[in-house]
Every structure is written in C-alpha cells, then in structure tokens.
Amino acid sequence: MRRAPSSGVFWIFVVLIVLVAAFAAILPADTFVTTFNAQTVAGDASTLLVLAAGATLVIVSGGLDLSIGSVMTFSAVASALAMKEAVGASADHELTAALVGLGVGIGGGAAWGAVNGWLIAYARLPPFVVTLGSLGAALGAARLLSGGSNVSGTPPRIQDEVGLATVLGVPVPFVIAVVVVLACGLLLARTRFGEHNYLIGSNEEAARRGGIAIARHLFGLYVLSGALAGCAGLLEVSRFAVASVSTGHTTELIAALAAVVIGGASLTGGVGLMSATVVGVFIPVILANGLLIGGVERFWQDVVVGVILVAAVGFDQWRRAREAGEG
Amino acid sequence: MLELRDIRKSFGRVEALRGVSLTLERGEVHAVMGDNGAGKSTLLKIAAGVIKPDHGEISVEGKTVELGSPIDARVMGIETVYQDLALADHRSCVANVYVGREVRRAGVLGRLGILDRGTMRERTRAAFEQLAVPVADVSRPVRQLSGGQRQGVAIARAAIWAKTTVLLDEPTAALGVRQREAVDDLIKSLRGRGYGVLLISHDVPQVLAIADRVTVLRLGQNAGTRDAQDVDATWVVTAMVGGSL
DSSP states (O other), rough: OOOOHHHHHHHHHHHHHHHHHHHHHHHHHSSSSSSSHHHHHHHHHHHHHHHHHHHHHHHHHTTOTTTTTHHHHHHHHHHHHHHHHHOSSSSSHHHHHHHHHHHHHHHHHHHHHHHHIIIISOOOOOOOOOHHHHHHHHHHHHHHHHSSSSOOOHHHHHHIIIIIOEEOOOOOOHHHHHHHHHHHHHHHHHBHHHHHHHHHHHHHHHHHHTTOHHHHHHHHHHHHHHHHHHHHHHHHHHHEEEESSSSSHHHHHHHHHHHHHTTOOOOOOOOOOHHHHHHHHHHHHHHHHHHHHHHHTTTHHHHHHHHHHHHHHHHHHHHHHHHHHHH | OEEEEEEEETTEEEEEEEEEEEEEOOTTEEEEEOOOTSSSSHHHHHHHHOOOOOEEEETTTTEOOOSHHHHHHTTTTTTEEETTOOOOOTTTTHHTTTTOOBBBBBBBHHHHTOOOOHHHHHHHHHHHHHHHOSSTTTTTTTTSSSSHHHHHOOOOOOOHHHSEEEEETTTTTOOOOHHHHHHHHHHHHHHHOOOEEEEEESOHHHHHHHHHHHEEETTTEEEEEEEEEOOOHHHHHHHHHHHOO
16 A cells, blocks of 8 residues: 555644644643643744745755755844835835835845856756855855944834734734745645646656756756745844844744745655645754743753654665565 | 668767668668667667667658657657656546647646646546557556556557657566567557557567568667568577677
C-alpha cells in the first residue's frame, strides 16, 4: 500500500493535536488554553507561515534559500527606517509612510531574491552557497543600515491598526499570512508556475528537454522567496513596532525549514504540499509557546527547533529509504 | 520525409560521425544499429536537435532546416524518446505527457496560469487507450510504474506531440521479454499511424522483427542500409563488426 500525500498531512495533524492536548493537560488551566494565548500563537505563526510558504516553493523546486531570516531582518530594518523618514514630523503622513514601508520592505526582499536568483539561475552557482553568502550579507547590510542597533519609532498606527489589531478576534497579521499562504498554495498546486516548480525539482533535465525555461523560472522563484521574506519582516515590524538586528532570525529560518520538512517535502525536490507545510508550521510554534508558558528558558526554543529540523530530515530519509526498498 | 545528408561530427579528436546519410519515410520504422561508439546515439542527438553537426544537411519534408535546439526539432514535428526517458518520477503520467506544454484554462483564469488538469487528464487517457499503453490510471506518479510502463509513457508522450517523426534511443535495452513485446507493439502502432520512426537499437532480433529498413553504422560511417526482410542476423552482425559482406 502506498500512502497518498494527503494522509501524510493527516498524521502531522494528529501529532499536532497530541502536542496541544499534552500542553493543555500539563500546563496550568488558565495559561495555555485561552483566547489570549490562541491569539499569541496565531501572531507568532504569522511570520513563520509566510517564510515557510516561500521555503516550500523553493524546496519543491529542489533548491534552498537559507537567506530568508536575514532578508526578513533587512526588510524590517529598511522599511522601519523608510517609514520613520516618510512620516517626518507630521502625523498626516502615516498612510504614505505605511505604503512606503510596504514598498521598501517587499521590494528590498525581492531585491535580495533577485541577487540570489541571478546567481543560482544564470551563474549556475549552488543555492546552498549563494544563499549562505546572502544570509551573511543581508544581515550585515541590515546592521550597517541601522548602525548596529534596533530600529524603533515606526508610526504607532501601524502597530495599532495592523500588528496588534484583530478581525473577529483573529490577529490581522495572521489573516495576512493566511491570505499569502493561500495564494502560494494556489500558485503551487493549480498553476503552470507551480507545475514547472515540481517538474524542475523532480527531474531538471526532463523539464529542460520539455522546453521549460529553467533559468527564468528559478530567477522568479528566488525573487518570490525574497519578497515573501520581506513580507515576513513587515509583519514583524507591525507586531512589535521595532526592527531587531540582534539575531538575524536564525530561529525563524530553521523553524520554517523544519515546518516544510515536517510537512513531508523532500529536500531533494519534486515533493511537497502547501497544506502540509501549514500544519508543519504549528509544531515548532506550539512547542515554543508551550515551553515558554511552562517556564522553560527561552533559549531552549532554539535548541528544540534545531533538533526538530534534524529529526524531521532524518525521519524523512528513513521513510524514503523504506519506500524505495518496497518499490 | 526526414533526410540527413553527409553528417559529420567530431568531439575533440574523436570523429563520431564521418559523413553519414540516411532517410526516413512516413509509416516506416528505420533501425540504426551499430557497436558501442559507432555513432548511432550521436546521430540521434543531431536529429533531435540536441547536438549540432559540424557538417552536413538536415531536411524535413524536402526543406533544409537548422535544428539548433530540441525545441527547434519539436517545432518541425520531431519528438524524441531518450534512453533515460526524461520522466519526472514524482509527477503523474499526465504531468509528464504535458511537460512544458501544459493546457491552461480558458479566459482570465488561464491568463493567470491556472491549469486545466481535467482536459489534460482526459486527453492523456484517450491517447493511452488508442496507443494501448499499459497504464490504467494516468494520475499515478511515474515512479510507481514498471520499466515497461515507463517506456510506454515516454513513447506515448512522443507520439502525442510528434507531427511526423519519433526518434527512439534504445527503447527496450532495460526491459524484460514481455515488456519488450509491449514496447514493440507500441512502435508498430506508431508506424501504423503514419509516423516515421527512427529506432536506435542493439537488439538484432527486435530490429529484424519490427523494422522496415536497417542501417548499420561502423566507426562513424554507414556500413550499409537494407530492407529488413532482405537480411538476417548474420548480415547485421558482420556489418557491425566490419567483416566482408
């Protein structure tokens, strides 16, 4: 018997439910299972969903984008600085400032994506090397822009009306993330771009002989991945009203990759579902949330997420080896 | 219909083809045989537009053409089944048939790139039925198929898109006896539907059973073209190894 990919999603979902049930049972009654905590989880998940959506697209193509955490940092810093500049002294300019921030954040991310994409698609350098380089470069550039310190002082209405706002109790950043993920899911599952993405990831030579313009596709793909990282950076600025340059969002990078692999996407390309990634995202998010409420020191999150990534890849390899053995 | 004239090709100091000419008519299976290194794969790649010849002319339906890429060859109605089949293992038969030629929905959705999977699935199913490709469920990923079925998918893809010519590179090299017969039937049905089939093969009994004409290459030169019914295995082998004919 072969499992349909969708039954993979089912099992991750079961794991997620077990995780939630376990935390609900262990943690004090009015801490984990509360509306406020559900909103916190949704907010925390929003940036990760957007990052993981891009990572899913890239990984399905057989590629890798390690720069998304740093590009997210760069976009957050660049957009925060641009908004401060645009808003100037007058509060009347807040809408203009927000639009400028949106353009700078997404455009900045897309620009890093274009650099990655050009080097990978046209100069034929390995994605691992290219995006490891831009991981360093984008973080450095973010720190240069901000003078090495966090950027605060963005227009307060952005936090009030976006970052901390809710629609029918649902945090606005989460709504935005859901829209972005739905669009990426449609792109992957229903469009020619998505089909080409799978084909390139499954057998690049077959795709080339079939007449698919591989370089153009990959270039566009990494631009999209960068733009999505930029979008994640904007969500962060809107939520916290500060662009942090301290970490380069390494934890988010690792968690996004873990989410994609937990969702059953193969790092060798050709396999992966957006719906599975979405479920996968909540595993590191719930774990981090539960551990935090349980009083475990914050840095354990980083350890746990790292372990999850390696464990998920290991499990995936074991499963594929077993399937190959059966086949 | 497809004509190759005085084709020469060198790789560095190795002369792979030293002036080979060959014709392929409609409704004909023309087998090209030869020992390893005789130049048969190079010849196929030139006809497929993968490699450019150093010298010589290619004409399709009497018109001289330049095959600068596999896409050029496809536009000329020439489809190729490579030895490695060029299938995307994780994708369905349908996706593999439509690689790079996906059908989009009508209207705005299509302009947004939305695929019409229903149409592609139906057309694939119909084509597989017509060609008697032994795959019942065209939505199955190709990696779940047997070697013969995979070969069937690759050949059917070529047949669906070819206008005049199908080039086959060692289609039965890796197959068992029964699967080989299924592929032979598929090749015969291509001929019956009026395609010219250029068949690169090692397999002397197969060639004698299904080919109309046989060309033997030896050391990059044509060692003889004959009607398949006029020759036997001894002639083929003798021509391949270069004994006196």
